[in-house]
Amino acid sequence: MTDQPTSGAERTLGGNEEALAKLRTLRGSIDNLDAALVHLLAERFKCTQEVGELKAAHDLPPADPAREADQIDRLRRLAADARLDPAFAEKFLNFIIDEVVRHHRAIAARQDGTTEE
Template identity: 40%
Template sequence: MTMKLDHLRQQIDEIDHELVALLAKRFQITEEVGKYKAAHCLQAQDPGREALQFKKIEELAKLSGLHAGNAAAIFRCIMDQVIARHEELRSERVSS
C-alpha cells in the first residue's frame, strides 16, 4: 500500500515541477506584456481579454475533465498576480 502512495506522490512531484516551469515561462511573457503596457500607457487590467480567457479556460477545463470552477479559481489567482505586477511596472514608469 505504501509503495502505491509513494508512486502517486512521485507523480505529483513531477507534475509540480512541470507546472512551476510553465508558470515561470508564462510570467516571463506577461512581464514583457506589462512592460509594453507601461511604455504605451495602457491599463494593467483588460476586462475584455480576461472574459475571453476565462471562457477559453472553462472550455479547456471541460475538455480535460477538470472542474471549470477550479480552473477559473487557479487562473484568477495567476491573473491577479500578473495585474499587480503590471500595476507596479506602470507606477515605476510614471515615477521615473
C-alpha cells in the same frame, strides 16, 4: 525491503507494501507534475512581465477585462473537456491574473516615477 516511511500516510500504511509502493509511485508523479507547474508558471510570468512593460511603454491600462473574459471562457472549456472542475480552473486563472495585474500596476507606477505598494 521497504525504505523507512517518511510521512504520516506512509507510517499508517505500515507493512502494507503494495499500498505503500503505489502511494510512493503516485507521489513521485505528483512531484514531477508540481515541478512542471512551477516551470510553466515561471515561463508565463516571463511573458506577462514583457506584456506589462509593453503596456507601460504605450500607456495601456494594466488590466484588459475583455482579454481576461476570453481567457476564462477558454480555460473553462478546456477544463470541462479534461474533466477538471471549470469553477476551479476559473478561480485558479483569476488568482494568477490578479497577480499579473498587480505586477503591471507596479511596472506602470515605476515608469511614472511613483511608487505603489
